[in-house]
Amino acid sequence: xxxxxxxxxxxxxxxxxxxxxxxxxxxxxxxxxxxxxxxxxxxxxxxxxxxxxxxxxxxxxxxxxxxxxxxxxxxxxxxxxxxxxxxxxxxxxxxxxxxxxxxxxxxxxxxxxxxxxxxxxxxxxxxxxxxxxxxxxxxxxxxxxxxxxxxxxxxxxxxxxxxxxxxxxxxxxxxxxxxxxxxxxxxxxxxxxxxxxxxxxxxxxxxxxxxxxxxxxxxxxxxxxxxxxxxxxxxxxxxxxxxxxxxxxxxxxxxxxxxxxxxxxxxxxxxxxxxxxxxxxxxxxxxxxxxxxxxxxxxxxxxxxxxxxxxxxxxxxxxxxxxxxxxxxxxxxxxxxxxxxxxxxxxxxxxxxxxxxxxxxxxxxxxxxxxxxxxxxxxxxxxxxxxxxxxxxxxxxxxxxxxxxxxxxxxxxxxxxxxxxxxxxxxxxxxxxxxxxxxxxxxxxxxxxxxxxxxxxxxxxxxxxxxxxxxxxxxxxxxxxxxxxxxxxxxx
Numbered sequence: 091x092x093x094x095x096x097x098x099x100x101x102x103x104x105x106x107x108x109x110x111x112x113x114x115x116x117x118x119x120x121x122x123x124x125x126x127x128x129x130x131x132x133x134x135x136x137x138x139x140x141x142x143x144x145x146x147x148x149x150x151x152x153x154x155x156x157x158x159x160x161x162x163x164x165x166x167x168x169x170x171x172x173x174x175x176x177x178x179x180x181x182x183x184x185x186x187x188x189x190x191x192x193x194x195x196x197x198x199x200x201x202x203x204x205x206x207x208x209x210x211x212x213x214x215x216x217x218x219x220x221x222x223x224x225x226x227x228x229x230x231x232x233x234x235x236x237x238x239x240x241x242x243x244x245x246x247x248x249x250x251x252x253x254x255x256x257x258x259x260x261x262x263x264x265x266x267x268x269x270x271x272x273x274x275x276x277x278x279x280x281x282x283x284x285x286x287x288x289x290x291x292x293x294x295x296x297x298x299x300x301x302x303x304x305x306x307x308x309x310x311x312x313x314x315x316x317x318x319x320x321x322x323x324x325x326x327x328x329x330x331x332x333x334x335x336x337x338x339x340x341x342x343x344x345x346x347x348x349x350x351x352x353x354x355x356x357x358x359x360x361x362x363x364x365x366x367x368x369x370x371x372x373x374x375x376x377x378x379x380x381x382x383x384x385x386x387x388x389x390x391x392x393x394x395x396x397x398x399x400x401x402x403x404x405x406x407x408x409x410x411x412x413x414x415x416x417x418x419x420x421x422x423x424x425x426x427x428x429x430x431x432x433x434x435x436x437x438x439x440x441x442x443x444x445x446x447x448x449x450x451x452x453x454x455x456x457x458x459x460x461x462x463x464x465x466x467x468x469x470x471x472x473x474x475x476x477x478x479x480x481x482x483x484x485x486x487x488x489x490x491x492x493x494x495x496x497x498x499x500x501x502x503x504x505x506x507x508x509x510x511x512x513x514x515x516x517x518x519x520x521x522x523x524x525x526x527x528x529x530x531x532x533x534x535x536x537x538x539x540x541x542x543x544x545x546x547x548x549x550x551x552x553x554x555x556x557x558x559x560x561x562x563x564x565x566x567x568x569x570x571x572x573x574x575x576x577x578x579x580x581x582x
Contacts, residue, residue: 111293118289122282129278134250137266138203141252144174144264157258161187164262168213175210175249175265183261189213190263198253198261207248207268248272307336318347357417375402412545419471419552431467433509433576434459437500440476444484453484453494463500463507465576467557475553478546479511479572487513487569506559507578514569524563524570550574 144167152160164176168189177188183198185191194208251265310328317325326347327340382395441457448455480496487494492514499510518524528551550572551561559576 111290114293115286115290118282118286122279122286125282126275126279129275133274137250137268138252141174141250141264141266145252145254148262148264152256157256157260160256160262164188175212175251175263175267177261177263177265179261179263181259181261186260188263197251198263201253201255204251204253204265207250210247210249210265212247304336311336311340324351371402371406375399378402409545412549416545416549416552419556428466428468430464431469431472433463433465433472433500433507434461436469436473436476437498437509440473440480441498443477444480447481448484448496451484451488451494453487453496455480455484455496456498458497458499458501460501463502463578465507465557465578467576471553471556475550475574476509476511478550479574482546483511483513483515483570483572487515489516502578505578506575509574509576510571512566512569512571514566517565517568517570518563519565524565527563528561547572 148160148163151163161178164178165187167174168176168187175188175190177190177193177198178186179198180186189212191211191213193210197204197208197210248268249265250268251263254262254264256262307328307330314325314327326344329337329340329344331337378395378398382392437457437459441455445455476498480498483496487496494514496511496513499508499512501508501510518527528547547561547563554561554574554576557576559574562573562575564571564573
């Protein structure tokens, strides 16, 4: 999706990129000016030190032999390649000797260091310039024409110098050309400018490739979010597998969407189940009341009808309480408090509670509890889940081919504590049926002859999930094994 520049600048990524680029450019410009200025100061100081050394040497020559020796030394040094600037002039400014042909006016009028770089021409450069310009017939300027100003241009040079007055009022100038320092400073400026340009180009390229990729990912997340807000809860945010912040955010939001979809599906199932499965007991209540009112029953008949109605109502209330408990546990919260729970003691209590029920049904109920296992949870909820499972096992083991038997076993397997209830009844041979058995109000065909609402295993699964565990239905051949697995941590 193409975006205009104003639209791009409204994005956080583009603003951050522009801000970083601006700060980076500002720091780079300051660095260019600082390095250039530092280089110029260093070169100027080096040049002045060189000139001071030359002046000291010429002063020693003057002290040795006076003006003749000084002139001879200046002439010798002037002829050397790459020599400094040397000039000796009389009191009127007429150049007597040296390698300087002309100077900018006013340079030798003030004693000491020149305040600003001045322009000059070396001796002999004027004739070469006339040859190049085709004016060789014109007379070359004399050494005494120092008063003629020489403007700075392509033919001139820039220099700094130290001007001294000799005891006989003659003037001596010792200087150094600034061509090399200026070229060095220009090289540094060009290098830093080039580096600045490359860094700016690199910043733009990084923004173009990295920033645009981030913007595309944000756009894809926005598109997926719009589809989800439109009602498509099956949609998920894209995950590229890079493991960055976008992927972690997408994974968390996808987990949240999966949880929301599961809760919505559960709500839909509850609504459907209430509409279908609770319609039968409500219809039965109404028919019983209508039949009682239609006849000429005795007082005892009315009493029996009311007692049956109360029993049916209690069963409905229990069903609604179970649905409410399942919904709260699946939503991840409950008013029940959690703490250390001794599973061995819980198993012993439940087995002791159901021993009379099992004996009446002709079922052998036994427990295998080798040691004490303590987990963090709610004793009442775990006891209720175990009671539902034991109750189902007793009911569905009565048609066993051999002697009906239910065994409750508690053991540790690796990092889990497994609480298994196994019977030797007809079981649930089909894998799909075992997966459906933990859904609300689901009663398999072989279970229709037994009383119940189809919420026992659903509530047990919700309780185990609330404790960060899992509920597995496994074939026992014969029979069924319902296993509750809880995470185990060694108590300090």
